[in-house]
Amino acid sequence: xxxxxxxxxxxxxxxxxxxxxxxxxxxxxxxxxxxxxxxxxxxxxxxxxxxxxxxxxxxxxxxxxxxxxxxxxxxxxxxxxxxxxxxxxxxxxxxxxxxxxxxxxxxxxxxxxxxxxxxxxxxxxxxxxxxxxxxxxxxxxxxxxxxxxxxxxxxxxxxxxxxxxxxxxxxxxxxxxxxxxxxxxxxxxxxxxxxxxxxxxxxxxxxxxxxxxxxxxxxxxxxxxxxxxxxxxxxxxxxxxxxxxxxxxxxxxxxxxxxxxxxxxxxxxxxxxxxxxxxxxxxxxxxxxxxxxxxxxxxxxxxxxxxxxxxxxxxxxxxxxxxxxxxxxxxxxxxxxxxxxxxxxxxxxxxxxxxxxxxxx
Amino acid sequence: xxxxxxxxxxxxxxxxxxxxxxxxxxxxxxxxxxxxxxxxxxxxxxxxxxxxxxxxxxxxxxxxxxxxxxxxxxxxxxxxxxxxxxxxxxxxxxxxxxxxxxxxxxxxxxxxxxxxxxxxxxxxxxxxxxxxxxxxxxxxxxxxxxxxxxxxxxxxxxxxxxxxxxxxxxxxxxxxxxxxxxxxxxxxxxxxxxxxxxxxxxxxxxxxxxxxxxxxxxxxxxxxxxxxxxxxxxxxxxxxxxxxxxxxxxxxxxxxxxx
Numbered sequence: 176x177x178x179x180x181x182x183x184x185x186x187x188x189x190x191x192x193x194x195x196x197x198x199x200x201x202x203x204x205x206x207x208x209x210x211x212x213x214x215x216x217x218x219x220x221x222x223x224x225x226x227x228x229x230x231x232x233x234x235x236x237x238x239x240x241x242x243x244x245x246x247x248x249x250x251x252x253x254x255x256x257x258x259x260x261x262x263x264x265x266x267x268x269x270x271x272x273x274x275x276x277x278x279x280x281x282x283x284x285x286x287x288x289x290x291x292x293x294x295x296x297x298x299x300x301x302x303x304x305x306x307x308x309x310x311x312x313x314x315x316x317x318x319x320x321x322x323x324x325x326x327x328x329x330x331x332x333x334x335x336x337x338x339x340x341x342x343x344x345x346x347x348x349x350x351x352x353x354x355x356x357x358x359x360x361x362x363x364x365x366x367x368x369x370x371x372x373x374x375x376x377x378x379x380x381x382x383x384x385x386x387x388x389x390x391x392x393x394x395x396x397x398x399x400x401x402x403x404x405x406x407x408x409x410x411x412x413x414x415x416x417x418x419x420x421x422x423x424x425x426x427x428x429x430x431x432x433x434x435x436x437x438x439x440x441x442x443x444x445x446x447x448x449x450x451x452x453x454x455x456x457x458x459x460x461x462x463x464x465x466x467x468x469x470x471x472x473x474x475x476x477x478x479x480x481x482x483x484x485x486x487x488x489x490x491x492x493x494x495x496x497x498x499x500x501x502x503x504x505x506x507x508x509x510x511x512x513x514x515x516x517x518x519x520x521x522x523x524x525x526x527x528x529x530x531x532x533x534x535x536x
Numbered sequence: 537x538x539x540x541x542x543x544x545x546x547x548x549x550x551x552x553x554x555x556x557x558x559x560x561x562x563x564x565x566x567x568x569x570x571x572x573x574x575x576x577x578x579x580x581x582x583x584x585x586x587x588x589x590x591x592x593x594x595x596x597x598x599x600x601x602x603x604x605x606x607x608x609x610x611x612x613x614x615x616x617x618x619x620x621x622x623x624x625x626x627x628x629x630x631x632x633x634x635x636x637x638x639x640x641x642x643x644x645x646x647x648x649x650x651x652x653x654x655x656x657x658x659x660x661x662x663x664x665x666x667x668x669x670x671x672x673x674x675x676x677x678x679x680x681x682x683x684x685x686x687x688x689x690x691x692x693x694x695x696x697x698x699x700x701x702x703x704x705x706x707x708x709x710x711x712x713x714x715x716x717x718x719x720x721x722x723x724x725x726x727x728x729x730x731x732x733x734x735x736x737x738x739x740x741x742x743x744x745x746x747x748x749x750x751x752x753x754x755x756x757x758x759x760x761x762x763x764x765x766x767x768x769x770x771x772x773x774x775x776x777x778x779x780x781x782x783x784x785x786x787x788x789x790x791x792x793x794x795x
Contacts (some may be wrong), residue, residue, distance in 0.1 A: 226564050
């Protein structure tokens with residue numbers, strides 16, 4: 176059985192303990208403990224004000240004089256970051272909600288027993304947890320720690336960014352029902368997630384699909400029952416998730432920015448009208464660009480006139496699952512070997528889907 | 537040994553606090569960008585409210601996390617092997633430097649480097665519609681046309697009669713040299729953004745002005761009024777170009793992209 180510290184806390188009804196007993200290690204009184212919290216809070220606020228002051232001052236007085244290409248790399252990477260940051264925050268917040276505040280049996284009770292039914296329901300979780308793919312990584316981690324199997328966490332990770340109210344609305348705003356793009360995206364995402372979940376469920380040792388570090392964390396969770404309030408558990412989770420995800424996000428964004436400065440866009444666009452190459456090129460573009468599923472329909476809209484519909488569908492299905500930024504983020508949770516297999520399977524399935532749409536539409 | 541204890545202590549501190557430092561700093565910078573009206577350099581205005589709310593939440597959570605409990609479960613385990621530690625520290629270092637860059641480097645728009653790399657007018661979605669509405673538009677409406685409308689119309693028709701009574705008025709954009717005839721031709725360009733700066737598409741109207749480079753280096757923002765005629769340049773493939781009557785250098789506008 177998996178048991179998180181939060182459950183133990185919830186069971187002992189430890190809500191108001193606050194700052195009292197956790198200072199037990201240092202043998203200091205509660206008043207002293209409260210002073211320490213206040214001092215740290217004041218220091219943190221001071222640092223924050225310092226950051227804003229420096230930002231304001233440098234914006235007015237510093238002329239960086241960086242070469243154009245490098246400056247554009249920074250602008251593009253910053254753009255990827257600023258665009259994903261709110262979704263990461265939302266993802267962490269929802270992950271905290273799922274792991275700390277929602278009783279475990281709520282999630283497990285609504286699931287059917289049969290594995291196909293279970294995965295099908297899990298692939299619809301995104302309808303209630305409207306986060307894009309980068310926000311889904313902390314959520315998927317939360318599910319594994321809550322006792323879901325590793326293949327089930329993948330089904331969620333893949334399906335949720337596509338079968339998601341925000342994504343459906345933005346895709347509909349961008350394309351309406353033209354060329355079956357919206358329908359193909361939704362059905363394709365659902366099918367790919369479930370096929371992949373089924374394939375990985377055949378794995379004899381699912382825990383070995385995880386990265387060593389994350390698997391170790393999950394084991395640590397099992398043993399620790401020492402009591403904390405939910406507030407503390409939430410903040411601790413925020414600290415841990417951000418510490419794992421943020422460096423990965425920055426490096427993914429930098430790589431995505433760098434490749435865009437280097438690869439000429441017209442090389443890609445020239446291949447847009449071939450039924451096979453257009454699909455491959457769009458998947459490559461999705462891989463490089465790394466924008467969130469919630470907004471990628473607007474991204475691809477200007478290409479819709481030059482590219483065949485199947486290639487647009489391939490972009491909209493492949494991009495949310497696999498791209499540079501996502502690989503960096505998923506590496507925090509799954510092993511490299513797993514990610515190579517996942518990328519290969521998803522790429523082949525997206526390619527098939529794109530070709531089918533191209534020949535039908 | 538005191539040295540290795542200190543190193544393990546540093547490792548744990550970085551390991552634990554790098555995320556809060558990065559997310560808190562980035563969220564603070566995001567809020568500042570929104571306050572100073574520069575968030576539009578990176579994302580479409582429709583996402584500003586959502587971004588600001590989530591950044592606010594991130595700032596509050598970061599402050600509470602720093603103020604909160606100071607001893608942690610994960611501090612009792614032994615640190616991982618050296619190679620893994622170095623890798624994690626390098627990643628944290630790169631992320632830290634980038635975050636610092638977001639604090640000290642002035643925010644910037646995309647430049648001509650990206651405009652040329654993405655090729656001006658390489659993609660567009662609504663050409664035919666733009667031409668149709670331009671055909672029926674009155675003079676006052678034509679005078680409000682931006683680089684977006686003109687570049688779409690230019691792709692649709694090279695009929696000189698169409699342009700005869702439709703001059704460009706106060707066309708705002710930055711200077712991008714033409715690849716084929718950089719001596720005589722440049723594009724007055726804007727980036728069109730549908731989601732964020734990542735998908736910025738350069739749109740441009742070709743301007744014929746021999747020797748323009750002496751006065752207007754690439755990336756200069758200009759406002760041009762003039763009329764369209766057939767292209768006198770032999771090297772360039774553009775059929776129609778804008779010949780300026782007036783050309784004025786201006787400051788970069790607060791919203792440099794077209795949304």
